[in-house]
Each structure stands twice: as structure tokens, then as C-alpha cells.
Amino acid sequence: MSTQTPRSPQAGSDTAPLRAAGSPMRPDxxxxxxxxxxxxxxxxxxxxxxxxxxxxxxxxxxxxxxxxxxSYGTLIEPQRPIPDALTVTGDDGQTIPLSSLRGHWLMISVDGGACGEPCATKLYFMRQVRATQGAERERVETLWLRTDDAPVAQVLKTAYPDTRMLRADPAALVQWLPAAQAMKDTDHIYLVDPNGNLMMRFPAHPDPSKIKGDVTKLLKWSRIG
Structure with a gap:
């Protein structure tokens, strides 16, 4: 009986041995x-x-x-944007929209031009809080919105040269700036963000170190303004 020698598998034939288990994955x-x-x-x-x-x-x-x-200050919820119709007038007689001052953090005090002791104290606190921000202080602007035409004493102009002293309609300010119960807008310091939104109100007779804490945190956490 004759025997046949087994043929070696042809390249590409169906009998080509399977890839060994555990062989590498396809490159793709x-x-x-x-x-x-x-x-x-x-x-x-x-x-x-x-x-x-x-x-x-x-x-x-x-x-x-x-x-x-x-926060130490009271957050204003919802935020109140600066009214488009609210204008302010400088001593040079030029009237501008308050909203044109957007782009900085605005610390605002409201008082008559005579500016008694409570008024002067608020101006002092705002100046000191701004000064203690170091290199960040240029992001903060302090405003005194005066509610009458009474002249500002020269001693105040000298003491607070970086505070903008502008006249505004008191009725319009009352509509925009909310006061705490049994208080008036002249009792508070307010904070407006660089987008022009009223966002915080500080209490009457405030602790300036706590105002500083709030402002420092806001400047640290926010890159606007």
C-alpha cells in the first residue's frame, strides 16, 4: 500500500495555522x-x-x-444693574451715565455735600479698604454720590483725591440702592461689580477690616475688572 507524504500548507491557504493565542493586538x-x-x-x-x-x-x-x-456684606439678590437713565454730574458740569464707569469694582457712598461725621467716616473706610488691596487697588474705584448741590469742603477734596465726587438724583438712587430695614441708602456702603451690577451692601457703622475681607476675596476669585 502506497503512502503519500503530507503536503505543507500553502501560503494563503485555508489550512494556514491560526495566530497563536496571546499574540499582539492589531496596531490600529x-x-x-x-x-x-x-x-x-x-x-x-x-x-x-x-x-x-x-x-x-x-x-x-x-x-x-x-x-x-x-460674606460680611449682604448679597443683593437678584443683582441690580446700574439703571440706564441714572446720570451723574461732576464739578466740571459734565453729565455722564453712571453705567459708563463700568469696568471697575465700584465702592459707593451716598450723602449730601455737607458730609457730616458719618459721611466722612464712610469715605475714610472706602479709601483704606482700597489702599489695603495693594497692587489690586487699581481695580477698585471709590465714588461719593452727592444728593444735593452743597459745595464740598476743601479739606475733603484734599483728604480723598482719588474718590470721585459726583452729584446724582437722590430719588433715582433710592430706587436703585436698597437699604436695610429702618435704614436709608446714606447709611450704607455699596459694592458694584465691573459688569455694572449692584451686588453687595455693607451694614451701617461697618467694620472696615471685614469689608476688606470681602473685597479681597472678590478680587482674588474674579478676573473681571
Whole structure:
């Protein structure tokens, strides 16, 4: 009986041996997996970097722990934009919209031109809070909105050369600036953000170190203005 020698498998034939188990993945599959891994790594790093900023805003504007808000000043909710019709007049007689001063953090005091002791105290506090911001102080502008035509004493002009002293309609200011219960707008210092939104009111007879704390945090957390 004759025997036949088994033929070696032909290249490309159906009998070619299967790839051994555990052989490497196809190159295109490995590249796709690597790309997916890189994307996940990128988003994880971005999340880690953004988390402190997001948490700080959430803590300042949203969380209100027992005992009150995290801020010393009272947050104005909802925010009140500067009314388009609200104008102010300088000693040079030029009248401009108050909204044209947007772009800085505005600390505002309202009083008559005679400016008694409470008025002078507010001007002093605003000047000191601004000065203590160091290099960031240029982002803050202090305003005295005067409610009458009484002349400003030269001693005040000399003491507060960086405070803009502008006349405004007192009725329009009352409509825009909310006062605490049993208080008037002349009792408070107000803070307007660089977008022109009234956002905070400080109490009558305030603690300037606590005002400084609020302003410092806002300047630190916000890059606007």
C-alpha cells in the first residue's frame, strides 16, 4: 500500500495555522486605545485644575452655613444693574451715565455735600479698604454720590483725591440702592461689580477690616475688572 507524504500548507491557504493565542493586538486597535486613554487623562487634569475655582465660587455665592452667609456684606439678590437713565454730574458740569464707569469694582457712598461725621467716616473706610488691596487697588474705584448741590469742603477734596465726587438724583438712587430695614441708602456702603451690577451692601457703622475681607476675596476669585 502506497503512502503519500503530507503536503505543507500553502501560503494563503485555508489550512494556514491560526495566530497563536496571546499574540499582539492589531496596531490600529492599540493606537485607538491609547488615544482614548490620553483624552481621559486630559479631562481628568482639567477637572483637577478647575475644581478649586468652582468650589470657591460655590462656597462664596451659594453655601450659607449656620450663622449666616459666608460674606460680611449682604448679597443683593437678584443683582441690580446700574439703571440706564441714572446720570451723574461732576464739578466740571459734565453729565455722564453712571453705567459708563463700568469696568471697575465700584465702592459707593451716598450723602449730601455737607458730609457730616458719618459721611466722612464712610469715605475714610472706602479709601483704606482700597489702599489695603495693594497692587489690586487699581481695580477698585471709590465714588461719593452727592444728593444735593452743597459745595464740598476743601479739606475733603484734599483728604480723598482719588474718590470721585459726583452729584446724582437722590430719588433715582433710592430706587436703585436698597437699604436695610429702618435704614436709608446714606447709611450704607455699596459694592458694584465691573459688569455694572449692584451686588453687595455693607451694614451701617461697618467694620472696615471685614469689608476688606470681602473685597479681597472678590478680587482674588474674579478676573473681571
Amino acid at each position: 486597535g492599540a493606537a485607538a486605545s491609547a488615544r482614548r486613554g490620553s483624552r481621559w487623562t486630559f479631562w481628568l487634569i482639567a477637572l483637577i485644575c478647575a475644581a478649586p475655582i468652582a468650589i470657591s465660587y460655590f462656597a462664596y455665592y451659594v453655601i450659607k452655613p449656620k450663622g449666616g452667609s459666608t
